[in-house]
Amino acid sequence: MSTLQISIYRYNPETDSVPYMQEFQLDTQGRDIMVLNALEMIKQQDSSMAYRRSCREGVCGSDGMNMNGKNGLACVTPLSEVVKDNKLVLRPLPGLPVIRDLVVDMGVFYKQYESIQPYLQNDTTEPTMERLQSPEEREKLDGLYECILCACCSTACPSFWWNPDKFVGPAGLLQAYRFLADSRDTATSERLARLEDPFSLFRCRGIMNCVAVCPKGLNPTRAIGKIREMLLSNAT
Amino acid sequence: MVTNITNLGRSGLSDWLIQRVSAIILAVYAVFMVLYLLFHPGLDYATWSGLFSQTWMRIFSLLAFISIAAHAWVGLWTVSTDYLKQAGARFAFQAVVMLAIFVFLVWGVQVLWGA
Numbered sequence: 001m002s003t004l005q006i007s008i009y010r011y012n013p014e015t016d017s018v019p020y021m022q023e024f025q026l027d028t029q030g031r032d033i034m035v036l037n038a039l040e041m042i043k044q045q046d047s048s049m050a051y052r053r054s055c056r057e058g059v060c061g062s063d064g065m066n067m068n069g070k071n072g073l074a075c076v077t078p079l080s081e082v083v084k085d086n087k088l089v090l091r092p093l094p095g096l097p098v099i100r101d102l103v104v105d106m107g108v109f110y111k112q113y114e115s116i117q118p119y120l121q122n123d124t125t126e127p128t129m130e131r132l133q134s135p136e137e138r139e140k141l142d143g144l145y146e147c148i149l150c151a152c153c154s155t156a157c158p159s160f161w162w163n164p165d166k167f168v169g170p171a172g173l174l175q176a177y178r179f180l181a182d183s184r185d186t187a188t189s190e191r192l193a194r195l196e197d198p199f200s201l202f203r204c205r206g207i208m209n210c211v212a213v214c215p216k217g218l219n220p221t222r223a224i225g226k227i228r229e230m231l232l233s234n235a236t
Numbered sequence: 237m238v239t240n241i242t243n244l245g246r247s248g249l250s251d252w253l254i255q256r257v258s259a260i261i262l263a264v265y266a267v268f269m270v271l272y273l274l275f276h277p278g279l280d281y282a283t284w285s286g287l288f289s290q291t292w293m294r295i296f297s298l299l300a301f302i303s304i305a306a307h308a309w310v311g312l313w314t315v316s317t318d319y320l321k322q323a324g325a326r327f328a329f330q331a332v333v334m335l336a337i338f339v340f341l342v343w344g345v346q347v348l349w350g351a
Contacts, residue, residue, distance in 0.1 A: 162318040166238045195248075198314075199238040202248030231249050 003027050004083065006042060008049065009091040011098050019098065021089075022046075028079065035067055035074035035082065035090070051102040058215055061150030065102050066091040071152040071213040093155035095164065108164045109151045109171070115194070116168060116176040121187035137183040144178035144223065146216050147171060153210035153220055159203040166199035170210035170220030173201060177223035180230060192231055201227055242330055244309050255310045258303035265300040294348050301344040305337045 004026045011019035024042050036056055043049050051074075052062040058076035065074055067082045068089050082088060096104035122131070154160045154169035168176065176195060179185050195201040201224060210220040245251045276283060287293050312333045320326035 159318075197238045198240050198243050198248035198251055199317075200248070202252050203314075228249075228252070232253070235249055 003086075004038070004079070005087045006038065007087070007089045008042070008101070009098075010049070010101055012048070012050075012100055032078050032080045035065075035077045035079060035088070036063055038079060038088070039074060039090070049102075050100045059148065061148035064093050064150040064152045064155070064215075066094055071156045073150060073152065073215040076215060093151055095155050095161040096151070104155075106151055109149075109154055109169070112154075112164070112168045112172040113149065113175060115200075116172050116179070117187070117191070118175050118179065120179065120182065120185050121190075122184055123186050131184045133183055140181045140183075141178060143218055144174060144181065147174055147178075147218060148216060150215065152213045152215060153218075156209040156213045157204075158207070158209070159205060163199055163203055167203040168195070168200050170204070170224070173204070173227065174218060174220040174223045176201075177227050180227060188230075189234070192227070192234060195227060196231055201231075242327070243313050244306060251310050251313075254306050258307040258310075261299055261303040262307065265296065265303075268296075288348065297348055298345065301341055301348075305341045308337055309333070 006024045006026055007021050008024060009019060010016070010022045024045060026038055026041055028038065034056075036053060039049075039051055039053075043051075051065070053075065054060040054062045056063075056075045058073050061073070063074040064071060067074065067077060068084060068087075070082065071093060072082075074090075079088065090102065092098050092102045092104045096106060096109065099105050149171060151171060153174075154171045157167075157170055159167050160169040173195075176191065180188055180191055185191075204221070204224045206221055206224075208221045211218075211222075214220070240246065243251055245254055272287070273279065288297070313330065316326050316329050316333070320329055
């Protein structure tokens, strides 16, 4: 029972004309290791296998992938959480172009992140020290600033699959709200104006796939709802 | 910011609001219709025609028709922009939908006031 069947999406554009699934057998010796540990053991069997990884503790957001149909970080997902009937299917994050094996091109994801201008904008005179926030103002950023941009949410979102060039996606919108909610940011109306077209924000249909997969337990759907409320209360 | 010329309200916010408001109107109309049919089990032509000869019912029905027209346009416009990536095919689909909605709306007015 301890021999795990792992099926991995393989594609090397230099040698393969089409992607294929490769089967691996892995003896976990009954231990409940993380999916990333399993991948590392497989890489010892086949060193041509490519995936991204760095911190191996759910902080860097490099190893987002699709594990038995659900997006998540391989480094913080124990086998017991995803393996069904002793089988594990690993695929790259859905919807993004595959560079090789489990490595995807995140360009369009970062472009959407960039579109929401993810930095503080304040046109008032700079104070001599720092811009202070009350504990209540700071509290509004909880559940927003923790995002590590692993792209698990946006690549689980059908609206992002169909319109990655036009719909900002849950990750970008969570960060959009992070700056809208920040008491130190004064570009609120400009930020809202960039989001009021039918695609950038409103292509969200509220299916909450993003909430279901977020490895940090964040809630982009709630942030999108808050932005919608801000747009509505600013409109005539 | 994405430029749009074929959606109903020209803004995502107004489309979103139109979709919600029209949904509420349609829900109220549907509930009214179901209740009316439940309370009139042996419904005959005279009662049905009598209901629709009253001005308030015609206004209520026209409101529901306009709501379904707006709701359908916002919804199908969204579907077309999700799935029809080729601009010509998308415009053709939108034109057919627009024409159908317009025909049904005029036809609905004719039915309401023609009886």
